Amino acid sequence: MSLFSNIVNKIFGRAKASPAPDAQAGGAPASGGAPGAAPASPAPGAGPAAPQAGTAPAAAPAAAPAPAQPVDVEAVLNEAAAQNPQKLNWRTSIVDLLKLLDLDSSLTARKDLAKELNYTGDPNDSAAMNIWLHKQVMRKLAENGGKVPADLKD
Template identity: 60%
Template sequence: MSIFGKIKDAIFGRMDPGAGNRPQIPAGWDGGPPAGTPGASPAPGTTMQDVDVEQVLTQIQSDKGNPDLNWRTSIVDLMKLLGIDSSLDNRKELATELGYTGATDGSAEMNIWLHKAVMKELAKNGGKVPSNLTD
């Protein structure tokens, strides 16, 4: 599994209530009004449930008792919070996955770029991410 996949699963997986606790949805039901009624088509680009990334990460931090991890700006602290190896090798792999073109030497520039790119990718994959974490 990719490094980003591990990050995404660690965040999005927290929202899964587990087998037996998921709502049962009737076959053929798409979550909207019956076909042929006004408003039957969902708005383009919407999802059934967006994951509030900031809320999930704040809860993980609270659950783990790690108030000193600055996951909001540090890719290393974000990875540590999620229990993912934050070594330079893993960050280099993540940089390659996300298309970083600069030097992969663990510089502040690379790490800042990685953090923002991860947040943007989480948003593209259904996460609700505040703009201050992607800018």
């Protein structure tokens, strides 16, 4: 598996492991219904579910399942940083970002990541490569369904 795929899996996997703030604030169970209740959403493409015999119709029709929400990359990484005993500056450092995700942050790994992401600069200029890598990783996370602050992509 590529290093960038590992980054995506670590970040997006953390987002799936913790409930979204909206779900917590709404007070509804994450499953979308009360324990023991029939599933609320019909099969994709099916019309609204017909009330079952002996059950009262719902006050409002059930909403269609929401499309997958973008993963809030900043929130996921801030939460991981808060739980990490090291003070890691993931916002500016590709090395710290990789360490935070428990991935190989060695120069060799970063050169491999640069090659994977089509870096055209000098891989021996690690400072320039690291800056480029961080911005490119943030851009690619956004392209793959991550919500990334604009200042981290520029």
